[in-house]
Amino acid sequence: MLKKSCFVLSALILATSFAQQSANACTMAFWNNNDVAKVAGRTMDLYISDEPQMVVYPRGTSHEGMAGENSLQWKSKYGNVVITAFHTPAASEGLNEVGFGAHLLYLNDSQYEKRDSSKPGLSNVMWAQYLLDNCKTVDEALAAVKNFQVVATKVHGREWPIHIAVEDASGDSAIVEFIKGKMVVHHGKQYQVMTNEPAYDVQLANLKKYKFFGGKLAMPGDVDPLSRFVRAASYLKTLPAPKNYVDAMAGIASVMRTTMVPFGAEDTSGSVTEDSWATRWMSVQDLSNKIYYFNSTAAPNMIWLDFKKLNFAQGAPVMKVDPTNLQQVGEVSKNLTVDK
Numbered sequence: 001m002l003k004k005s006c007f008v009l010s011a012l013i014l015a016t017s018f019a020q021q022s023a024n025a026c027t028m029a030f031w032n033n034n035d036v037a038k039v040a041g042r043t044m045d046l047y048i049s050d051e052p053q054m055v056v057y058p059r060g061t062s063h064e065g066m067a068g069e070n071s072l073q074w075k076s077k078y079g080n081v082v083i084t085a086f087h088t089p090a091a092s093e094g095l096n097e098v099g100f101g102a103h104l105l106y107l108n109d110s111q112y113e114k115r116d117s118s119k120p121g122l123s124n125v126m127w128a129q130y131l132l133d134n135c136k137t138v139d140e141a142l143a144a145v146k147n148f149q150v151v152a153t154k155v156h157g158r159e160w161p162i163h164i165a166v167e168d169a170s171g172d173s174a175i176v177e178f179i180k181g182k183m184v185v186h187h188g189k190q191y192q193v194m195t196n197e198p199a200y201d202v203q204l205a206n207l208k209k210y211k212f213f214g215g216k217l218a219m220p221g222d223v224d225p226l227s228r229f230v231r232a233a234s235y236l237k238t239l240p241a242p243k244n245y246v247d248a249m250a251g252i253a254s255v256m257r258t259t260m261v262p263f264g265a266e267d268t269s270g271s272v273t274e275d276s277w278a279t280r281w282m283s284v285q286d287l288s289n290k291i292y293y294f295n296s297t298a299a300p301n302m303i304w305l306d307f308k309k310l311n312f313a314q315g316a317p318v319m320k321v322d323p324t325n326l327q328q329v330g331e332v333s334k335n336l337t338v339d340k
Helices: 009-013 124-134 138-147 200-207 225-238 245-257
Strands: 026-031 039-045 053-057 062-064 073-075 080-084 091-096 101-106 121-123 149-151 162-167 173-179 182-187 279-286 291-296 303-306 319-321
Touching (some): 026 101, 026 162, 062 124, 080 124, 091 124, 091 279, 121 124, 124 138, 138 162, 138 182, 225 245, 245 291
Antiparallel strands (some): 101 162, 173 182, 291 303
């Protein structure tokens, strides 16, 4: 069996020979109840490097829904930065210039609506990109998803089930899943954490068994998605109030590090798993100050893009930077190159 874990969109591009045996895990957390900055973090776990790129899209960038007949086509309303994999349009997450963020994670229980080609279609691999291009708030994103069908598209001979977390600079957040062909939405500032299997309702019920959430169980330490969910939620509750945006970034990063999977780790939770893939990178999005941080586990330093230094004007070129390059240090907007 595939391990119960999270899919980051980079896995979409893996070679077909690995498709039946690969799995990965990730965690997302949103610190939205401090008075300094709304910050979101996520980890990406995979058994090989996904060759991530930080891509800067200006306003007016054209995109296509990649869903076959009657696919959405649009031009971006907002400039944004996304993290892509294997130099493809598939974006595992991103942040736009008005402080709206989106993150795609794996959920094996996902079952999308039956395709009706009379309705506009959007590939699930383009889901985050579409919302980042067009939405300023969570409310706008939830309204938008009613206007098209999310379609699971085959990549390298396989369809990938995913769910999405979205948040905005006001602190609002939502989790959107498709369970048994129906869209299920968890909307509210209390929804701060997302991992993977099982469905979100089950995750929330499990959380109540633990200290800080009404239960008596001690915090679990294994790498199973249920356990990572509990850890992230627990540590969010005990973060000290930040004094400035650097403290806020450091706080959410410290929580994300508790959910990372070390190289060689094995799942001791008792779940039926095949492998536990190591964390390849971590990101932090500062939605209030529009700063995007990235830390590769193969590099000793964290880098970032400050949106005040980016050109999102319509007609500007699409730019990119390799965030895993060991020569990258600090704020790296000066190292952006034109995406050809």
